[in-house]
Amino acid sequence: MTRPPFERSGSGLFLTFEGIDGSGKSTQARRLAESLRAAGHEVVLTREPGGSPGAEQIRALVLEGEPDRWSAETEILLFTAARRDHVERTIQPALAAGKIVISDRFADSTRMYQGQSRGDLRDLVDRLHDLMIGLEPDLTFLIDMDPEIGLSRALSRQTSEERFEAFGADLQARMRAGFLDLARAASDRFVTIAGDADVDTTAAAIRTALAAHLPGRFHG
Ligand code: TYD
Numbered sequence: 001m002t003r004p005p006f007e008r009s010g011s012g013l014f015l016t017f018e019g020i021d022g023s024g025k026s027t028q029a030r031r032l033a034e035s036l037r038a039a040g041h042e043v044v045l046t047r048e049p050g051g052s053p054g055a056e057q058i059r060a061l062v063l064e065g066e067p068d069r070w071s072a073e074t075e076i077l078l079f080t081a082a083r084r085d086h087v088e089r090t091i092q093p094a095l096a097a098g099k100i101v102i103s104d105r106f107a108d109s110t111r112m113y114q115g116q117s118r119g120d121l122r123d124l125v126d127r128l129h130d131l132m133i134g135l136e137p138d139l140t141f142l143i144d145m146d147p148e149i150g151l152s153r154a155l156s157r158q159t160s161e162e163r164f165e166a167f168g169a170d171l172q173a174r175m176r177a178g179f180l181d182l183a184r185a186a187s188d189r190f191v192t193i194a195g196d197a198d199v200d201t202t203a204a205a206i207r208t209a210l211a212a213h214l215p216g217r218f219h220g
Pocket of ligand 1: 020022026063104105107111
């Protein structure tokens with residue numbers, strides 16, 4: 001049985017994408033997966049909340065329905081439960097098998113959204129992470145983006161999953177500032193990429209940053 005927190009095993013590489021809603025990080029995560037696969041790497045592209053059957057079920061609970069359906073504390077537990085299942089079933093086995101895991105969002109999203117959106121709960125988020133998850137990415141790409149543009153893109157998608165988009169531009173602006181602070185505080189694993197360029201330019205910047213930050217671990 002795996003005991004918390006997780007410890008890294010195997011030679012895999014764990015990459016995450018973070019950013020505000022509509023930042024284009026999902027497109028960029030997919031593009032990076034495609035280019036690494038084309039270069040011969042085994043890549044698992046996954047997402048949060050979700051990324052395993054159980055965590056996808058929790059995704060529906062946290063992203064659909066009334067925005068104030070859960071208390072802030074319950075919401076932290078649900079996102080962390082989803083992450084625990086995702087790490088157990090998807091991320092950890094892939095890393096142990098030496099694969100590259102690319103996750104569209106991970107724990108930094110909980111640090112931001114649950115840690116900052118409804119009062120200052122960051123300490124609770126961090127303690128729960130230490131207790132139940134413990135795993136950090138090798139490298140995190142923060143796709144930085146003007147919150148107004150991000151929000152209009154996110155809302156134009158019109159899905160039923162508008163849990164956080166629904167809180168508006170003010171929250172998006174706070175999330176952007178929070179992500180930038182986080183990137184500065186954990187500068188050993190964060191790379192901030194400007195998300196307002198066209199898709200190809202941003203994708204090329206990400207590949208260059210990956211090669212520069214993890215020399216020798218990556219080819220292609
Ligand atoms: P995502 O599917 O990445 O949406 P988008 O592509 O619009 O960025 O994420 C869905 C929402 O879930 C997003 O509003 C952020 C939120 N979220 C949290 O609040 N906490 C978390 O821990 C995670 C992983 C996501």
